[in-house]
Amino acid sequence: MSSNDIPGPDSETALRVKALESLLLEKGLIETSAIDELIDMFENRLGPWNGAKVVARAWTDPDYKDRLLQNGTAAIAEMGFEAVQGEEMVVVENTAEVHNLVVCTLCSCFPWATLGLPPVWYKSAPFRARAARDPRGVLDEFGTQIGADTELRVWDSNAEVRYMVLPERPVRTEGLNAEALAELVTRDSMIGVSKVASPD
Ligand code: FE
Numbered sequence: 001m002s003s004n005d006i007p008g009p010d011s012e013t014a015l016r017v018k019a020l021e022s023l024l025l026e027k028g029l030i031e032t033s034a035i036d037e038l039i040d041m042f043e044n045r046l047g048p049w050n051g052a053k054v055v056a057r058a059w060t061d062p063d064y065k066d067r068l069l070q071n072g073t074a075a076i077a078e079m080g081f082e083a084v085q086g087e088e089m090v091v092v093e094n095t096a097e098v099h100n101l102v103v104c105t106l107c108s109c110f111p112w113a114t115l116g117l118p119p120v121w122y123k124s125a126p127f128r129a130r131a132a133r134d135p136r137g138v139l140d141e142f143g144t145q146i147g148a149d150t151e152l153r154v155w156d157s158n159a160e161v162r163y164m165v166l167p168e169r170p171v172r173t174e175g176l177n178a179e180a181l182a183e184l185v186t187r188d189s190m191i192g193v194s195k196v197a198s199p200d
Pocket of ligand 1: 106107108109110158
């Protein structure tokens with residue numbers, strides 16, 4: 001065993017969370033089962049795999065895709081994924097002509113039900129500022145090439161409306177079923193900072 005195996009002291013945030021949790025439990029304001037339930041929800045039931053299933057279904061079921069683009073909230077709920085905070089979901093489609101990018105310029109609003117918790121960079125001030133001002137530059141940093149003729153649309157999520165991108169179905173996926181397609185879909189492609197890569 002090396003010194004690297006010994007866990008270091010908790011971060012200040014972790015200590016604060018522990019202190020808050022003990023206090024709430026002691027005062028009888030919450031129960032451990034409620035905390036376990038919330039952690040289970042965020043770790044196991046909310047995550048980008050939900051969004052990936054929605055995308056794969058839209059790629060393979062044209063009627064579902066129509067419903068998804070018409071009323072994202074209802075079509076996503078149809079798959080069993082309900083909004084956590086009662087937010088409305090709007091799904092925007094990437095095509096050869098239009099590329100959509102999602103940001104929350106104010107804070108970090110994110111579609112939890114379909115994408116889980118936001119990545120750290122999504123919450124960062126540079127991303128929030130630059131996605132609106134220089135979206136092409138941001139995509140470039142993510143290694144995403146967008147044609148000069150492609151229109152770029154930036155969607156600003158907020159507490160009431162959360163956007164999700166329906167990425168373009170990659171080439172050489174004709175033989176794949178929805179389950180196999182879902183495995184190709186990444187969280188970043190549903191934020192619009194990257195595309196879905198073809199399987200190799
Ligand atoms: Fe926000």
